[in-house]
Amino acid sequence: MFVETRYEHVALNDQGAPIIVGTTMKVKELAAERLAWGWSPEELLINHSYLSLGQIFSALAYYSDHQEEMDREIEADAKFVSELRRKAKPSPHSKKFLITPQ
Numbered sequence: 001m002f003v004e005t006r007y008e009h010v011a012l013n014d015q016g017a018p019i020i021v022g023t024t025m026k027v028k029e030l031a032a033e034r035l036a037w038g039w040s041p042e043e044l045l046i047n048h049s050y051l052s053l054g055q056i057f058s059a060l061a062y063y064s065d066h067q068e069e070m071d072r073e074i075e076a077d078a079k080f081v082s083e084l085r086r087k088a089k090p091s092p093h094s095k096k097f098l099i100t101p102q
Contacts, residue, residue: 001014009052009055009058025048028074030063033047044056
């Protein structure tokens with residue numbers, strides 16, 4: 001079940017998270033990429049060719065109108081990932097990719 005929003009290409013999923021209609025992509029994921037990489041809507045389109053430019057603009061409009069809340073969510077996600085990385089033990093396979101100084 002989805003709840004329609006004022007944004008043509010954005011709906012809220014069962015958990016109340018805004019997603020791009022017809023995809024599983026959350027608006028905050030697209031916004032986080034724009035923030036991290038500085039990508040324009042056209043660059044986001046190049047990197048997500050399954051989206052339309054209209055979907056991207058609609059998602060960015062939603063983000064812009066809910067920026068403070070979404071920025072908090074993006075920051076919380078980043079902290080969660082950092083904490084998981086900090087707590088994770090190195091994989092036995094990771095030694096294969098470590099470069100040791102000569």
